[in-house]
Amino acid sequence: IFDAGFNTVPLVLKDRFWENMDAICMFAFLGTTMSTGIIGFGVYATGLMGLCKGMPLLHSLAFGALVSATDPVTTLAIFQEHGADLDLYALVFGESVLNDAIAIVLYQSLLSFQSVPADAGHIWQAFLAFWFNLCGSVLVGVLVALFTSVLLKHTSLSRKEYEMNEAGILVVMPYVSYIMAIALNLSGII
Numbered sequence: 001i002f003d004a005g006f007n008t009v010p011l012v013l014k015d016r017f018w019e020n021m022d023a024i025c026m027f028a029f030l031g032t033t034m035s036t037g038i039i040g041f042g043v044y045a046t047g048l049m050g051l052c053k054g055m056p057l058l059h060s061l062a063f064g065a066l067v068s069a070t071d072p073v074t075t076l077a078i079f080q081e082h083g084a085d086l087d088l089y090a091l092v093f094g095e096s097v098l099n100d101a102i103a104i105v106l107y108q109s110l111l112s113f114q115s116v117p118a119d120a121g122h123i124w125q126a127f128l129a130f131w132f133n134l135c136g137s138v139l140v141g142v143l144v145a146l147f148t149s150v151l152l153k154h155t156s157l158s159r160k161e162y163e164m165n166e167a168g169i170l171v172v173m174p175y176v177s178y179i180m181a182i183a184l185n186l187s188g189i190i
Contacts, residue, residue, distance in 0.1 A: 016090035024094035040064030069103035101190040137190035144177035
C-alpha cells in the first residue's frame with residue numbers, strides 16, 4: 001500500500017505538489033472550513049424553515065465538517081485520461097489529501113463546544129487546539145516514519161531471509177503511529 005501510494009504519482013507531479021503547497025494548503029484549509037460553514041449553516045437554516053428536522057447549530061456545523069471532506073478519484077482519473085495541466089492535477093490531488101485531515105480535526109474542535117459555551121475565549125482555545133492537534137498528529141506520523149526508515153536502512157531486514165520481518169514492520173509501524181497519536185489525545189488518522 002505504501003509503495004503504491006508513493007510510486008503511483010509521477011516524479012514530475014511530486015515536484016508540482018511541493019511547488020504548489022501554498023495554494024494546496026489554502027484550498028484545503030479555507031475550502032474545507034468554508035464548506036463546513038456553508039453546509040452547517042445551510043442545514044441549520046433548512047431546519048429553522050421546517051424543511052427538515054431541525055438540529056442545533058453546533059450539530060449542523062459538525063455535520064458540515066463530516067461531509068466536507070471530498071475524494072475526487074473520478075475527477076483525477078479524468079484529468080489523467082485527458083492529460084490535464086499538471087499544476088491543476090497537483091492542486092486537486094493535494095487538496096484532497098489534506099482536506100480529510102482538516103475535516104477530522106475541525107470536527108473534533110467543533111465537538112469540544114458541546115460542554116462549554118462558544119464565547120471568544122473558548123473559540124480561541126478551540127482554534128489553538130485545532131492547530132496543536134493537526135501539527136502534533138503530523139509530527140507523530142513523521143517521527144514514526146523517520147524511525148521506521150532509519151530502522152529499515154540500518155538493519156539487514158532487506159535480505160531475502162528477512163522479507164517477512166520487513167513486511168511485518170511496514171504493517172505494524174503505521175498502527176504504532178496511530179496508537180501513539182491517540183495516546184497523546186491527537187488524531188491518529190492524520
